[in-house]
Amino acid sequence: MIAKNESRFYLRTVLILLCTFMVTGVALGAGPMEQSLASGGKVLLHFTSTPLMTMTETPFAIDLTSPSGNIEEDAVITLGLDMPAMPMPPNHPQVVFRDGHYQGTAVFTMAGAWQVEMMIRHADGVVEQVVFDIDKVLMK
Ligand SMILES: [Cu+2]
Helix, strand or coil, X not given: CHHHHHHHHHHHHHHHHHHHHHHHHHHCCCCCEEEECCCCCEEEEEECCCCCEXXXXXXXXXXXXXXXXXXXXXXXXXXXXEECCXXXXXXXXXXXXXXXXXXXXXXXXXXXXXXXXEEEECCCCCEEEEEEEEEEEECC
C-alpha cells in the first residue's frame, strides 16, 4: 500500500518536472511572437532554437488561447512560409497538436526576412488568418 502511494507520488513529481522542462525549453527559444485574433483570442508562435538559420530543421510551437483564456486545442492550423521580397517555392510545415501545444518543424531555405502566414480553422468553423514577420534568418 505504501509502496503504491510512493510510486504514484514519484510519477506525479516526474510529470511536473517534465512539464516545467518543456515550458522552460520553449521559453528559451526565439522570442515568442504573439498576436490578437479578431475572434478575441490570442495566438503565440515560438521557434525553439535561436538564431534562426537556413536549411536547419527548426522546431516551433504554437499556443492558441480562446477569448475566455482557455487553451484551444481543437483547431486546425496550417502554415505557409514565404519571403516578402520574392516569390518562393511552397513551404508548408505540418502542424500537429501534441503535448499541449501545436507543434511542427520549419525549414527556411534562404537567408533574409520571412513571413509566417498562419491560417486557423476553429472548431466552430470560423477561419482566421494572421501573419508573423520574421526579421532575419541567417545563412548557415
Ligand atoms: Cu528567397
